[in-house]
Amino acid sequence: MDTRDLPAKTAGPNQSDTSASTHHLRWQIVASVLVLVCFCALFWEWLYRQHQFSLNQIEDWGHAWFVPVIAGYMIWLKRGELAGKQRSVFWPAIAIIPASVAIYITFVIWFSNHMFQGYAIVLAALGTALFLYGPRVFPLLLLPIGYLGFAAKISQRPMEILTFRLQRFAAVGAEMLLEVLGIFFGYSTSRLGNTLELVDGDGISHPLNVAEACSGMRMVIAFLALGTAVALIVCKKWWQRVILIALSVPLAVGLNVVRVTVLGLLSLINDKLAQGEAHSIVGILLLIPGLGLFFGLTWVLNRIVIDSNADSTKSTKPAGSVRAWALRALPPTRAAITVVCLLLVSRIVFYGTVKSLRIQLQKDPIYPASGQAVSTIPRETTSWVQIGIDQVESSEVVEELGTQNYVSRNYEEKHAPEGREKRAVQLHVSYYTGQIDTVPHVPDRCFIGGGMGLKTAMHNVPLNLNISRWMLDDDVPEDWAGRIYTAPTSYFGSGNGNRVRLPLDPEHIELRLGSFTEAQRDETVIAGYFFIANGQVAASPDQVRLMAFNLTDTYAYYAKIQVTGSSTRGIQTEDDLVEAAEGLLSEILPDIMLCLPDWVEVKFGRYPPENTLKEQNTDPASAG
Template sequence: MDETQTSRLQAMALAPWFIFTALYGAVLWGLYAASLPRVFAAWNGGDYSYAWLIPLVMLYIARENRDALSSAPLDAPWLGTAPLLAGIFLFWLGELGGEYTLLHISAWFVVVGLLWLHMGRTRTRILAFPLFLFLTAIPLPDFLHRQITLKLQLVSSQIGALFLRALGVTAYREGNVIDIGYTQLQVVEACSGLRYVIPLLVLGLILAYFFRASLWKRALLVLSTIPLTILWNSMRIALTGYFWIDWGPQVAEGFFHDFSGWVIFVVSFGVLLGEMWLLGKMGRNGSPPGKGSRAASPQAGQAPEDESPIEEKGKDPGDTPAGSPLTFLGQRGQFARVAAALALLGCTFAVYRTVDFSPRIPIHRTLAAFPLEVSQWRGSRDFIEAKFVRELDVSDYTLIDYMNGKGESVNFYVAYYENQRKGESIHSPETCLIGGGWVFREAGASTLPVGAHGNGSLTVNRVVMEKIGQKSLAYFWFPMRGRILHNAYQLKLFNFWDALTRRRTDGALVRVLTPVGSGESIQEAESRLQGFLSQVVPLLDEFIPGANL
């Protein structure tokens, strides 16, 4: 066979795969295009800006393993339907539950499934690390991101205050605010350290991959990035407070602020390299990564350990030899797998585009008609700026300040959503309260002896919080289609289930807040708020749709 005939055969073998790749791309674009702007917006932000480099690292590692990939057999390809089906399930969980992160993870599973279907188990295993690495580029869910950020803010504030005292500066910490006499340093979200923790964790993973050491040493290297980053970030906060005394507020902004962030990253990288050197001196090390040595990759011409060199489990009849230049391009079984994958993804796309699982459910009565007089309470209605209403995506809301004859006040807020889709779901009040400068002293679920929404009791989120000497008690919960929910995980799960089984995702947020007066105990404020709820909550059933429309 001359060179011209060989080239023609190769072109004929490749032509169908260009078509199949285009079909895969079209279906995946139809399923996930709406979620891509969310990813790119996160990558353009401060916490995930490193993610633009992840695909380049993945390509480099894949190229380093090209010899192992070309010599590996196509084994057990049909097992790739497992991650493909998992991806489809997560797609519906994210789509109906209104969670972008699940959609992004779904896309990852689908791609892994397609690679497995057309490359086999061994090749996919060789690419396991770069594929896993891409998961680190997926933004965390908003509610989880906020929780981690808040915890890092508090930890960094605590350690930063300790460092300031060690430097001889009098420092008093309250929440995420450090008072050093001259000024107050507030450890905001941008200074929480999260934008250093995640990139350094990713860097630790990459270094561990190339580290010629045993598993426990590589694991220690990766895990050490978290306390290391928190420590350096706390020291940065302390030095900001220390130099503020002589240099003023410019040390907390502009060039100094950005430069100190880069110093943290560079110093932490140097510490990780030093840690690798020390660990490398301890005991015996593992085998070097090499080309294809990761994930138990076979040597050229060899079958995997769990397969016979004569017969490869799961290999399609008629498959080309492992070393052939047309490996996995000219195999008869590939067309069946393409058809199966396109059928699964195509059906998912068809249902996604034709069935509305979350139609709008109008409120029974507009919340603008909620009574301003309830028993001994008299209220005045307030309004939210239009731009914030658009940002919250609420269908209807009411915001009322009630006061009784004793001058005691309660702030009452209800937001209703006709449906909840990804990016248009209920916003927890925790975000607004923390963003408004409130520091949570106590937070958790609490069951109140208040009959509400057809139940004899009411389970709510209870929060005791402070801000600049003020103390308040707040309750909030989510009436959802006859259920009373109180956390974000419940919201996502029941949105998915009810969209699937009842074609409903409508729901509401109810939040009540009362100030704790000077000399007043939390128990007194608690009694006032529960008394108010016993009068107000039963009225909500006239407005918010329940289990039955």
């Protein structure tokens, strides 16, 4: 038989279907990857800032790196259920995506807040999931995607309220445990506020928690995220999840008690074992027993009520081949491309808005033209002279302070009126630049954390500085006209009497003032502070964040200036401190300004040399 008479061989239906499904799957994969890439590109600035928070504050926010991995694992565990649900494109949900982007832009431009920006991103992810998979599949994705909220750094104010009080509980618990162990190891323990001190048998002191006394308890959100992950993955009943999540905070306190106790025992061997990286490693390692405790609690909760249908609630692997499952699990190609287009348009709108409003999403660091650190301010002025040596903080305290450019120096009056003793105060100046959402350390938090009691509530008091040598500066931007003065530096310092610009409206500087009690010394400590941020003065940390991180400024800096006195050094009342601060700052403020950038030069684009304003045809009065 001639083979030419045989019918041509054709592809069977199974082969044709397989080829078509493979082609369709490839497009689904490409579209899905594009959705992820465009989503990350739209919110890239936020992702980078969160990465910086996690990198610089690893004990508090290092867990954020693992939150997306845990969320993805939660979805993977539900792959069998997801494959069994009917997927459908839910067009009404597409409105959630631009609405979320609008919320994100609002909290970037008009009400800058990193936490709410993060929550807007989570809302955008939820809207994307609802649109691509429909209301039948969405309930399975709700909790894993919502869990991504743990990746957002919480704003400082609510964190202070939560963790500062928990830090006190942890310090008290650690004191009790260390006292018990001290019976066996031969040391004594004392506590002052959130700080602990161990004294060994040789009389050597080993302080603990000094650096973090005013920062609040570490790793609270990390333990809460860990407990929530275990609750969502392991627990099947809603009441079990509620109990486990509610126990996360008490467990965090308990493990911090263990953490401080371990650090205390290590300090008896070698102080360096309780400092620096070793200090952080101990905290991170406690996540391991923390995870074990959560699983132990889950085991107990599962034994309280025996579920006869427990086996049926376990995740099952999807039926069929991996290709068939992927076809059902990945979003439809056209719907995914729709999301890609929407995200691209959103990015164009977002950056168009940023450019039109001249907003700088990233701040560049800036340093004074003199190149001088704040520690170079004069040790003597016309009426004041340094006593003792500059206070040098430990590396842990410096790390907590957030800058190495600081000075803490004691000054005493050269002469005092007849019938009054000489007054002595400590002047503290610290300089910050190029940092993200840095929160200044202030006495009303740090002193209390160190064991002092608040005697009078913090309040603002005007500073009446000596203006006799001030001169109005005419070479200023139009919006600052009549509000900038120059004053001569001291001949005792490197300024050699040269005139420098003072901050905006220096006649309106207010000192934020408060009195504190030192119980162990029967002493009253009075402290007042203010800030200079981007050439302007502020009396509160909240004002600093608004000034130093003004969205239209390319650069950002702030300096904290604090004057502290005590009843043992001639400062009996708040009026005494204000009078001493006025006298010292009237003479030394120009020298402090020599160690800060001249913001008039920055606004004009004349400094620093790489300032882009000099290349723009813009009104310097409206740009920074």
